Amino acid sequence: MAINKEAAEVYESLGVRPAITASGATTMYGGSKLRPEIYDVMNKASSVMVNIDELNIEAGKAIANMIGAEAAMITSGSGGGLILQAAACIAGSDPAKMAKLPDTTGMKNEIIIHKSHRFAYDQLYRAAGAQLVDIGDALRVHPWMLENAINENTAAVAYLHCNFVSRRALPLETVIEIAHSHNVPVIVDAASTLPPRSNLTKHIEQGADLVQFSGGKGVRGPQGTGILLGKKELVEAAYANASPHQFIGRGMKVAKEEIVGLVEALRIFLSEDENEQMRKYQKMCEKVLDAFVEVPGLKVDIRHDEFDYLVPTVVITFTKEWTGLNRDQVLQSMEDENPRIFLWQLGNPDEVGIEPLNLDEEELDVVISKLREKLIN
Ligand SMILES: *Cc1c(COP(=O)(O)O)cnc(C)c1O
Secondary structure (H helix, E strand, C coil), rough: CCCCHHHHHHCCCCCCCCCCEEEEEEECCCCHHHHHHHHHHHHHHHHCCCCCHHHHHHHHHHHHHHHCCCEEEEEEEHHHHHHHHHHHHHHCCCCHHHHHCCCCCCCCCCCEHHHHHHCCCHHHHHCCCEEEEEEEECCCCCCCHHHHHHCCCCCEEEEEECCCCCCCCCHHHHHHHHHHCCCCEEEECCCCCHHHCCHHHHHHHHHCCCEEECCCCCCCCCCCCEEEEHHHHHEEEEECCHHHHHECCCCCCCHHHHHHHHHHHHHHHHCCCHHHHHHHHHHHHHHHHHCCCCCCCEEEEEEEECCCCCCCCEEEEEEEHHHHCHHHHHHHHHCCCEEEEECCCCCCCCCCEEEEEHCCCHHHHHHHHHHHHHCCC
């Protein structure tokens, strides 16, 4: 089904132009499409009241059971979860400390992080009062650097697992081994690494203490949700700091409808056949490849790996021989369409792509035909 007319009107009535998202689960472009199977449970949940503590705790247990984690909780996106990771490691469950954040006077407040893992979202660790302590540089890092950075003020070591991150960081196992030998917890941001589903347990199996995933990306649960899982004591501390409790996480509320919606979305996500899903995405990519492979000056290939392209993605490279619209002009003219079309643009400055996560077959056809208009005339 292409964009539904009535659905489009919800946005159009506000003067907002609907979009087709070929960029993957990009928050700026709407995240991902909510699974239609969960509308019903969210709708039902909206008409009954419950104790939110009870709901959060039971939903956390249900998620931990599904994943095979010691404990879990639902956060307000991964963004909210990163603030709670830091709060849990800095203030624990001590209300006197929790009430002070982001003032960390008298608390351990240093979070060690690879310089190559610094990115916009590390501000969320700082929002809880953490001082980031960098190790290594863009090119290399040695285990002794981590050893040397750990001291009596160290609250945690943060680790980023995402696509396009440098692979020159210390392996997570090494970080865990060193941090744990000093009784320092390791907190992981793996927000956007689902699918593959195996990533859900990868880091806790290696011994990570807290791991964060988004609920509104590949899982296709409510866009504002996230999953924080890991060791029981730290998850409990994160939850102590979270809404509805009146501490630093109070501004990061998750609604009861979103909580039940995420539990259901995760249940469905885990029951799906991943190989079949990947074959479907691969076929969609092949359709794009066929449409552009013979265009002179363009190089078109399908990428799928465990690092940067977690789902099959077709990448179009504008080579030196290309004489048509440049990449930015192509991106802009696709966005100017009605509906707008957002292409994948995480790669190099001479690449655009199509990532099928948010596309159905009809939308894919629209993307292909509009892109052909821009690239072939
Ligand atoms: C998307 C993302 C976030 C933020 O996640 P939200 O669920 O949108 O809050 C944090 N870290 C990484 C690596 C991400 O990819």
